[in-house]
Amino acid sequence: MREDRKDQAKINEIALWASIIFLLAHFFLEWHGLFKSLGWSNPFVDNLIRKLLAGFGVLTSPWPLKLLAAGALVAFGISSRGVKSRSLKPQSVAIDLAIGVILFLGGTFLVPDSTQWLVAKAGLMGGCLIYLTLTIIGLLYLLKGSQGINRLMNSQLGKDPFNVENETFPQEERLLTNEYSVNIPTEFTYKRRLRRGWINIVNPFRGLLIVGSAGSGKTFSLIYAIIRQQIEKGFSMYIYDFKFADLSIVAFNALIRFRKNQPKNMKFYCINFDDPAKSHRCNPLHPVYLPSIEDAEESAKMMMLNLNKSWIGKESEFFVSTPMSYVTCAIWLLRTYKDGQYCTLPHVIELLSMDYKKVFPLLVDRPDLETRASIFISAFEGGAMEQLEGQMASARSGPAKLSSPGLYWTMSGNDFMLDINNPKEPKIVCVGNNSKKNKIYGAALSLYNGRILHQINEKGKHPSGVVIDEIPTLFFDGIGNLINTGRSNRIAVTLALQDYSQLDAEYGKAQADVIKNSCGTVLCGQASGATAEAMQNRLGKNVQQKESINIQSEDTTHGFSTEMNFIAPAAKISQLSQGQFVGVIADTAEQPSELKAVRAKVLVNVDDFNKEQKYKELPNFSNFAQEGNDLAKLVQDNYLQIKADVREFIESETERIAKKHNIPLPEPKNRGKK
Structure with missing residues (x-):
């Protein structure tokens, strides 16, 4: 790396000296008359200049040497190792180069062979000083601008502070349709x-x-x-x-x-x-939807989990499964009574609110509910009233919140x-x-x-x-x-x-x-x-x-x-x-x-x-409502009718069971224990 830098520095030095030599030759040729009047010439040099001009006709114009000097100077500036600058703008570099070109090259029109009026006005010495000043200023601007090219940074750093551009990506621009899209x-x-x-x-x-x-x-x-x-x-x-x-x-x-x-x-x-x-x-509990007790169990589970969302994931726990079982039994009792005539959620809610002592005999009489009801019946017959009351409260308190005329109306028809x-x-x-x-x-x-x-x-x-x-x-x-x-x-x-x-x-x-x-x-x-x-x-x-x-x-x-x-x-x-x-x-x-x-x-x-x-x-x-009936009265009457339906259901089934078995209904042991 260091050897490369040394070689580059030597090349830059050659370009700089070439620019200086071309520029001095340009000055001497174009302002030879001034140098001769000052005694800075001799016959040998004059003879050499005449031979050069005769042999290289291109040197009779002031442009070649000055353009070579400018080119070598710009090459030196661009190849110089300058410190990069984040604040340097391309606009400022372009302005420096433009000023340099105008002054360095534009001053060429002021040489004695091109503009005699400057010599006539300022004299040969004055004209030379003006030309020399413009050329040197232009030279410095060219050098500054060319070095600025090397110092420019093609950087996007800081222009996208939130990384928005990097996070963009191609997305679907086609419209893709089908019959379902x-x-x-x-x-x-x-x-x-x-x-x-x-x-x-x-x-x-x-x-x-x-x-x-x-x-x-x-x-x-x-x-x-x-x-x-x-x-x-x-x-x-x-x-x-x-x-x-x-x-x-x-x-x-x-x-x-x-x-x-x-x-x-x-x-x-x-x-x-x-x-x-x-x-x-x-009616989401229509008998058509409940062909088996498993369907009733699914409905009971859905309702109870929405009433008690803390139960989700705990369905197998005793104090969660037992209330669900009781609700399942209530649904299935109504589903199997008179082909499901009263199998609606409002009727289930009312049945759950009834005294469980009146409901248990109905469960005992049903072989298909024997397993699910055994927990309640055992607690009832064993006198575990505190446990039983807790189970019943869990099964009844949630559904009781649903009791309202509007809900009963909507869910009892079909x-x-x-x-x-x-x-x-x-x-x-x-x-x-x-x-x-x-x-x-x-x-x-x-x-x-x-x-x-x-x-x-x-x-x-x-x-x-x-x-x-x-x-x-x-x-x-x-x-x-x-x-x-x-x-x-x-x-x-x-x-x-x-x-x-x-x-x-x-x-x-x-x-x-x-x-x-x-x-x-x-x-x-x-x-x-x-x-x-x-x-x-x-x-x-x-x-x-x-x-x-x-x-x-x-x-x-x-x-x-x-x-x-x-x-x-x-x-x-x-x-x-x-x-x-x-x-x-x-x-x-x-x-x-x-x-x-x-x-x-x-x-x-x-x-x-x-x-x-x-x-x-x-x-x-x-x-x-469309027929102009008093809908509010119909809704309230329906609410009361559902309550009457459940009472009629309990009475009818209780009477049927009593006639069937001809025995007294079960009573809890240890009545005083609560």
């Missing part, structure tokens, strides 16, 4: 250009998970688009509308707009406990069946919750959710979409299995939540991981913590260029290197603006895409959306 337009930056792209969800049946904090734009930008496009393509739909009626109105108006694309028998149904007039009636993707009767069903009453309504709604998810996962059915907004607000048992197995049955599951920690808290880490890892397509808006880190890892890394500069007094080292780094770091995900999303898209073998990663702003045609929402408000779905 959801296509959402986007806008992204790549290679410093703003580009248009597409989120092509060509296989929605592989599951879609949408994550984003409140206000990140996941509902307006993505969920609305998914609902509208799937309805446009004729999907039957099940929509869990946590903030009723936001999603329901979108679905209803989309159905009106795209009615021509729907099967002729497609119908819209809505479940809403707050306003019976705007709700259909549906305007439609829950097989939403039945090809003969495809449906769009919206189930509305109330964020202020979620803990109360959630358990009741879970019965619809569980029953629908169980009904639709069968072959040969109509393509269907399941959209569940704010999934942590309800416990959906088996949702992970539906995502994994529903693909072959053309079930497109879309789940939305605010943060992974919510899912972990409500479902337990094991089930939450199943849900998170089952979805092929994941899109995430602004999020932080573990959610952002998970998305960071899911999107992966790309090759990013790194630049380093080491400036020393004698030398500057300027290097470039590459390394793999995250394309969407967790910190950047936590700073996403509203409507911006990152994610990974699942493709198909028929429509493959190598550009699966997304980091873009979703584009929404707001005018088109607003126009669609003006079509129609949700009407009064209740036939009773």
Whole structure:
């Protein structure tokens, strides 16, 4: 390295001396008259000059020697080892070179043979001094500018303080469509250009998970688009509308707009406990759905886990399983009485609220309930009243919160069946919750959710979409299995939540991981913590260029290197603006895409959306309300009738058992013990 520097220094020295010699020769030839008048010449030199001019006619012009001097000087300046400067700008170097060229070369027009007026005005000595001054100043500017070229740094260091350019990557700009696809337009930056792209969800049946904090734009930008496009393509739909009626109105108006694309028998149904007039009636415990006691047990489990979410993952524990068993027995008692005439959730709630001393004889009489009821009966007959009271309180206190006229009205009738993707009767069903009453309504709604998810996962059915907004607000048992197995049955599951920690808290880490890892397509808006880190890892890394500069007094080292780094770091995900999303898209073998990663702003045609929402408000779905009846009175009468039905059921069965066995009913031992 040192030998190379010495050789370079020698070459630079030669260039400098060449420039000086050319420049001195130029001065002597062009101002020879001045030197001769000053006695700085002799006949030998004069004779030599005449021979040179005669032999080299090119030297009769002042330009060749001066251009050679300028070229050698610039070569010396460029090849000199100067200290790199981050503050030096190309503009200042260009200005120095321009001034140098103008003064150094432009002064050539002032030589005596070119401009006699300067000599006439300033005299031969004065003209020479003016020319010499201009040339030397120009020389210095040329030297400064040429050395500045060598000191310039072609560096991007500091121009991209947040590493934005390195983290951009090519995204899908093609529009890939098929009969089931959801296509959402986007806008992204790549290679410093703003580009248009597409989120092509060509296989929605592989599951879609949408994550984003409140206000990140996941509902307006993505969920609305998914609902509208799937309805446009004729999907039957099940929509869990946590903030009723936001999603329901979108679905209803989309159905009106795209009615021509729907099967002729497609119908819209809505479940809403707050306003019976705007709700259909549906019984999720209809006898058709409960062909065996295992189905009753599944419904009991779903309801009780939503009432007591701390029980999730603890179903095998004694003080969790026994209340569930009692609820299962209550459901099955009503299911088998008069072909399930009273098998509704309101009747189950009322039965659970009855004195268990009146219910136990009914359980004893049922061989199919013997195993499940043995725990209660043993405690009752053994006088373990304190234990029994605790079990009964766990089974009764939660369901008792569901007792309300509106809920009883909605869940005791049956305007439609829950097989939403039945090809003969495809449906769009919206189930509305109330964020202020979620803990109360959630358990009741879970019965619809569980029953629908169980009904639709069968072959040969109509393509269907399941959209569940704010999934942590309800416990959906088996949702992970539906995502994994529903693909072959053309079930497109879309789940939305605010943060992974919510899912972990409500479902337990094991089930939450199943849900998170089952979805092929994941899109995430602004999020932080573990959610952002998970998305960071899911999107992966790309090759990013790194630049380093080491400036020393004698030398500057300027290097470039590459390394793999995250394309969407967790910190950047936590700073996403509203409507911006990152994610990974699942493709198909028929429509493959190598550009699966997304980091873009979703584009929404707001005018088109607003126009669609003006079509129609949700009407009064209740036939009773449409007929002008006093719906409030009907709802209250229904509430009282259900209570009377359960009393009649207890009395009728008690009388039947007494006649059958002709023995007194069992009484607890140790009555005084509590």
